[in-house]
Amino acid sequence: MLRLHTAQTPNGHKASIALEELGLDYEVRRVQLDQGDQLKEEFLALNPNHKIPVLEDGDLVIWESGAILLHLAEKHGKLLPRDPRGRTAAIQYAFFQTGGIGPNLGRLGSQLRRPEAERNQEMVEIFSGEVARLLGVLDRILADGRPYLAGEYSIGDIMHYPWLHPMLALKAPPLMKRPRVVSWLERIAKHPAVERGMAIPES
Ligand SMILES: N[C@@H](CCC(=O)N[C@@H](CS)C(=O)NCC(=O)O)C(=O)O
Incomplete structure (x- = not known):
């Protein structure tokens, strides 16, 4: 069960x-x-x-x-490549998400959901800067043309998708500046x- x-x-x-x-x-x-x-x-x-x-x-x-x-x-x-290197890479990208995009986008979102006057502008800048940096890291990883982070579709991709989905839906400029990251997310989105x-x- x-x-x-x-x-x-x-x-x-x-x-x-x-x-x-x-x-x-x-x-x-x-x-x-x-x-x-x-x-x-x-x-x-x-x-x-x-x-x-x-x-x-x-x-x-x-x-x-x-x-x-x-x-x-x-x-x-x-959802994990069979070869040991690919498997380790998938786990690496899963951990990368929980320590990177997850907490930074989460804290940025909780600031942006507040009325503007109640936002901590310093926090907004820190977290949005870190999100932009992490999108750049993903862009660099995908620069060799791999379709998914660990080569084949894996838990590393699934961990990222729901976090970045709202940015994709809103066509958020920091994401739109990274067409490789956009294509990767669109590829994941096609899975029924x-x-x-x-x-x-x-x-
Ligand atoms: N590191 C945790 C984070 C889980 C998490 O933050 N869950 C939020 C919703 S997205 C929650 O349940 N928050 C309720 C609370 O903190 O009381 C994971 O990856 O599962």
Whole structure:
């Protein structure tokens, strides 16, 4: 039995995209973050760090999106290249996302969602500068013409997509300046499982 505790957020979408890519049957438990469901004892028993996504796979409980995707990919023998170098590269890009685009775009987004007068302009500049720099790093990685970060489609790509999707949808200038990154995201978007994963949980 697979049960995904999730919400309509980029970190939640990483897990639902991976589950859809693998064609697995799973139950979805919607966590209402704005109502504090994640702080309730029942949820803290699953993840003391009070964050989605959480995956229950039988009696195994996994939190942290990277750990969830790695577990699923290893268990089902997909979304990780078979050759050891490619496999290591895919894991490297997954970790790169959790330490890079994730926290920086997350903190930038939380500043930009505030009314302008309440924003910390210094923070906005720091995080937007770092996001622009990380887009440049992705651009350099993709400069050799590889279709996906680790050569073939992997958890490294899935980890990035839901975070960069809003920038793609908004045609955000720092992203549009990086046509290779745009093409890579558009390539990922064409996977039917990505569209399905992005729609979970249904509202
Ligand atoms: N490093 C974690 C981050 C997860 C995360 O930040 N989840 C957010 C939603 S995108 C959350 O549940 N926040 C609720 C809270 O912090 O109370 C992961 O990759 O799974």
